[in-house]
Amino acid sequence: MHSRDLPVSERPLPAPAETVIVLGAGVAGLAAATHLLDAGHDVLVLDQQNRAGGTHRSRQIGAYTFDVGSIFYEETARIFDLAPSLRELCPKVSSIQRRIAPDGSVLLYPIEPRDLLRQSAPRLAASVLDLLASRLRLTPDGSLDTLCRKRLGSRFFADTGLEHYVTRFHHVCPSEIDEEFFFRRMAIIERFSRTSNLARSAARAIFSQKSHHSAQHWPMRVRPRQGFDALFDPIVRHLVSRGATFAFGERLLSLRKEGPIFKVQTDHGTRTAGVVVSTVPLDTLHRALFSQSSNLNSLDMTTLYISADWLRPDTGNVLFNFHADGAWKRATIYSRLYPDPAIARPYFSVETTLAPGSGHDSQSTFEAFRSHAEQLGLARGLRLEGHDHVESCYPLYRIGARKTVDAVLERIAQAGVITVGRQGRFEYLPTSTGVIAQVSRHLGMAQAAARPSELAA
Numbered sequence: 001m002h003s004r005d006l007p008v009s010e011r012p013l014p015a016p017a018e019t020v021i022v023l024g025a026g027v028a029g030l031a032a033a034t035h036l037l038d039a040g041h042d043v044l045v046l047d048q049q050n051r052a053g054g055t056h057r058s059r060q061i062g063a064y065t066f067d068v069g070s071i072f073y074e075e076t077a078r079i080f081d082l083a084p085s086l087r088e089l090c091p092k093v094s095s096i097q098r099r100i101a102p103d104g105s106v107l108l109y110p111i112e113p114r115d116l117l118r119q120s121a122p123r124l125a126a127s128v129l130d131l132l133a134s135r136l137r138l139t140p141d142g143s144l145d146t147l148c149r150k151r152l153g154s155r156f157f158a159d160t161g162l163e164h165y166v167t168r169f170h171h172v173c174p175s176e177i178d179e180e181f182f183f184r185r186m187a188i189i190e191r192f193s194r195t196s197n198l199a200r201s202a203a204r205a206i207f208s209q210k211s212h213h214s215a216q217h218w219p220m221r222v223r224p225r226q227g228f229d230a231l232f233d234p235i236v237r238h239l240v241s242r243g244a245t246f247a248f249g250e251r252l253l254s255l256r257k258e259g260p261i262f263k264v265q266t267d268h269g270t271r272t273a274g275v276v277v278s279t280v281p282l283d284t285l286h287r288a289l290f291s292q293s294s295n296l297n298s299l300d301m302t303t304l305y306i307s308a309d310w311l312r313p314d315t316g317n318v319l320f321n322f323h324a325d326g327a328w329k330r331a332t333i334y335s336r337l338y339p340d341p342a343i344a345r346p347y348f349s350v351e352t353t354l355a356p357g358s359g360h361d362s363q364s365t366f367e368a369f370r371s372h373a374e375q376l377g378l379a380r381g382l383r384l385e386g387h388d389h390v391e392s393c394y395p396l397y398r399i400g401a402r403k404t405v406d407a408v409l410e411r412i413a414q415a416g417v418i419t420v421g422r423q424g425r426f427e428y429l430p431t432s433t434g435v436i437a438q439v440s441r442h443l444g445m446a447q448a449a450a451r452p453s454e455l456a457a
Contacts (some may be wrong), residue, residue, distance in 0.1 A: 009353070014260065017394045019041075019042045019043075019044060019272070019273040019275075019321060020036050020041045020042065020043050020044070020273060020274070020275045020276070020277060021043075021044050021045075021262065021264055021273040021275070021276050021277070022036070022043060022044070022045045022046070022270060022276075022277045022278075022279065023046055023047075023051070023252060023264075023277070023278040023279060023280045023285070024045075024046075024047055024054060024278065024279035024280045024421070024423075024424070025045050025046075025047035025049070025051075025052040025236075025246065025248070025389070026052070026053060026054020026055065026056065026279060026421070026423075027053075027054060027056070027079060027421070027432045027435050027436065028047065028054070028279035028295065028420055028421025028422060028424060028435050028436075028438075029045055029047070029052075029054070029279040029421070030045075030052060030082055030232070030235050030239065030440050031078075031082065031421075031435065031436040031439040031440070032235075032277050032279060032420055032421070032439050032443060033045050033197075033239050033244050033287075034081075034239065035081055035439065035440055035443045036277070036446075037242050037244060039240065040449060041275075042243065043239075043243070043244040043245070044244070044245045044246075044247065044271065044273065044415050045239075045245070045246045045247070046245060046247050046250050046252070046264065046266065046271065047246075047247070047248055047249075047250070048249065048250060048251040048252065049248065049249070050248050051229060051235050051248065051348065052071075052232040052233070052235065052246070052248075052251045053228050053229075053232040054069075054229075054279075054391065054423075055068060055069050055390055056068065056069030056070075056223075056228050056232070056331065057069065057228055057388075058223070058226075058227030058228045058229065059227075059305060059386055060227065061138075061275065061305060061385045061386045063340075063342070063343050063386070064305065064307065064334070064343070064385060065225070065226070065227050065334065065338070065349045066303075066305040066334065066347070066349050066385070067223065067227070067228065067332070067334075067349060068301075068303050068349075068384065068388050068390050069228070070430070070431070071222045071223045071337075072095055072220045072221070072222055072333065072433075073090060073220060073221045073222070073223075073432065074220060074221075074431075074433065075087075075219070075220075075221065075406075076433075077221070077431075077432055077433050078432065078433045078436040078437065079231075079432040081286050081436075082235045082238070082239075082436075083234045083235045083237075083238035083239075084234075084238065085234075086231065086234060086235070087221065089223035089224045089231060089234070090222060090223060090224060090231070091221065091222055091224070091225065091229060091318075091338075092219065092220075092221055093219075093220055093221065093222050093337050094217040094218065094219060094220070094314045094317075094338075095217070095218040095219075095220045095317065095318065096217055096316035096317050096318070097109040097110075097218075097266075097312070097316055097317075097318045097319075097320070097323070098316035098318070098319050098320070099161065099319070099320040099322045100161070100319065100320070100321050100322055100323045100326075100376065100378070101160070101161050101167075101322055101323070102160075102161045102164065102323055102324055103323065104159075104323065104376050104377075105313070106319075107315050108129070109316075109320050110160075110162070110188050110189055110192070110320075110453075111145060111160050111162070111189065111192055111317070113201045116159070116160070121125070122138065125351075126155065127155040127156055127159065128153075130153040130154055130155045130156075131153030131156060132153075133153075133331065134149050134150050134151075134152075134153040134154065135150060135151075135153075135195075138150040140158070140179060142178060142179055142400075143169065143174065143176070143177065143178070143179060143399055144166060144174040144175075144177040144179050144181050144182055144401050145173065145174035145175040145177070146175070146179070147179040147182050148163070148174060148182065148189075149161065151182075151189075151190075151193035152193055152238055157307060160322065161164040161322025161323060161324075162189070162322065164321075164322055164323060164324050165320065165321065165322045165329065166181075166186075167325065167354055168321065168326075168329055168334050168353075169299075169329055169394075170299070170353075170396065171299070171353065171354075171355035171356075172396075172398070175398060176398055176399060177398060177399065178398060178400070178401055178402065180397055180402065180428075181397050181428065184427065184428030184429075185428040185430060186431075189331060197229070198224065214274055222337055222338075225338050247266075247268070247271075247339045249268075250266040250267060250268045251266055251267045252265075252266055252280065252284065252285075252288050253263070253265045253266055253267060253288065254288050254289075254291075255276065255288040255289050255417070256287070256289070257325065257416050260274060261273070261274065262274070262276045262416070262417075264276065265357070266426060275416075276416070276417045276418070277416065277417075277418045277419075277420060277424060277440075278412075278417055278418070278419050278420070278424050279420055279421035279424040280424065281298065281391075281392040281423045281424075282294055282296060282405075282408060282409075282412075282419065282423065282424065282425065282426045283296050283298070284392075285412060285417065285419065285424070286408060286411075286412065289415055289417065290411075294404075294408045295404060296392060296395070296396075296401070296404060296405065296408065296426055297356045297394055297395075297396040297398075298355060298391075298392040298393065298395050298396060298423075298426075299353045299356070299392075299394045299396055300353070300354040300360070300389065300390060300391050300392065300393060301351055301352065301353050301354060301356075301387075301389075301390045301393040301394075302352045302354060302362060302365050302387065302388075302389060302390075303349050303350070303351050303352075303387060303388045303390060304328075304349065304350040304351075304352070304365060304366050304387050305347070305349055305383060305384070305385045305386040305387060305388075306347065306348055306349070306350060306366070306382055306383065306384060306385060307345040307346065307347040307382075307385055308346045308347070308348075308380065308381055308382050308383070309345065309380050309381025309382075309384050310346070310379060310380045310381060311333065311335075311346040311348070311378070311379050312377065312378045312379065315331075315333065315378060316333070316336075317332070317333045317337050318330065318331070318332055318333070318335040319331045319333070319378075319417070323372075323376070325372055325375075326368070326369065326372035327352050327353060327365070327368055327369075328350050328351065328352045328365075328368075328369050328372070329351055329353060330350070330351045331348050331350045331351075332347065332348055332349050332351075333346065333347075334347055334348055334349070335347050335348065340378065345383075346379075347385070350369050352365050353393065353394065356396065360387075360389035360412075361385070362384070362387035362389075365387075366382075366384045366387075369382075370382045389395075392423060394425045394428070395427065395428065397428075405425075405426050408426075409425065409426075410454070412434075418442070418443070418446050419442075420438065420439045420442045420443060421435055421438065421439055422435050422438075423440070425442075
């Protein structure tokens with residue numbers, strides 16, 4: 001049974017004190033439901049969409065299947081533990097990640113020391129001296145800008161295009177973004193820029209004869225060829241077989257606690273439970289509880305679905321924009337991940353984050369991408385096949401936002417709601433494994449601290 005066809009259960013809900021309502025059926029919500037079922041609870045999962053997966057969704061447009069959300073999974077990804085035989089549904093691929101450098105060349109993502117060695121000797125010497133001086137001179141001030149310059153030096157930060165990328169991602173200068181972004185979202189750069197790793201990478205770049213373009217082919221798995229429904233529907237069916245109930249297509253309106261009972265008001269009526277676990281965006285939950293904004297901002301995203309007459313062959317299957325121009329940040333090339341001789345045209349998605357307060361305009365976003373791609377010689381004969389507007393994709397973590405987040409989380413905790421997941425706790429968690437680990441950790445702590453009438457295992 002397809003998840004979007006699962007009916008709202010007509011059976012009476014279990015006694016409120018025995019029931020846990022999970023808000024959201026994305027990866028975090030499904031992981032929370034699994035954890036709670038393991039602990040012996042009755043679980044009802046509510047989601048405003050007509051399917052599971054949260055922000056992960058696929059669109060079939062003619063012969064093409066496009067996506068919103070990350071489609072890659074490591075071999076040991078914890079999402080495969082949510083239902084039997086999921087791993088086998090996901091094809092094995094090599095993740096070949098590339099970036100458009102500031103000079104327009106296609107290089108490895110994120111940073112490859114050999115690429116830095118292409119500079120002239122005087123410029124390279126100046127960059128190395130700048131790096132050493134930055135390590136000694138700069139003192140972290142809480143900003144992403146200062147931390148990046150301390151780790152890489154101002155010259156390398158600019159010359160690699162990383163400065164362009166993080167500015168394009170946030171739509172504000174890196175000096176206004178909290179350094180937490182570096183550790184949460186830029187884990188590859190963080191590891192690479194550690195002194196010992198940087199020294200080893202430089203030594204390999206100087207002495208190794210191996211072609212660097214043969215590197216960075218990461219063995220991964222990707223969502224099933226048919227799309228995300230083929231991954232998430234089996235999880236829903238498995239959880240239903242274990243006793244969970246799903247109510248799709250119900251939009252959260254309000255949430256209040258009356259004595260030991262939570263009353264969850266949706267556009268379909270009122271649901272009651274002894275415990276509520278929320279994975280929905282933190283601001284959405286705050287408005288439902290307190291009828292006011294949390295004052296936390298998230299970035300929306302426009303995702304374009306594009307086909308082409310021709311696509312430059314050395315762009316890998318995931319391409320990041322580190323160039324000075326162009327609003328787009330990443331392209332995922334499905335025709336190289338799911339090759340099909342019957343589909344002649346290359347096809348891919350292009351993601352562009354939206355500045356707070358700006359609107360979704362697919363046509364102008366496409367025209368801007370087409371101009372940039374043709375200018376750089378990346379593609380020809382581009383055609384817009386479709387688009388999506390995705391809300392609350394990434395938390396906008398301005399300096400000092402941590403205090404606001406902590407205050408909001410504390411206020412919600414005092415109201416008795418447990419928050420988990422990437423959106424539920426306003427965190428940067430770029431992988432499904434990271435999301436599931438965080439859900440297990442927070443629910444485990446909640447279980448340990450709960451009163452017997454709530455989450456006693």
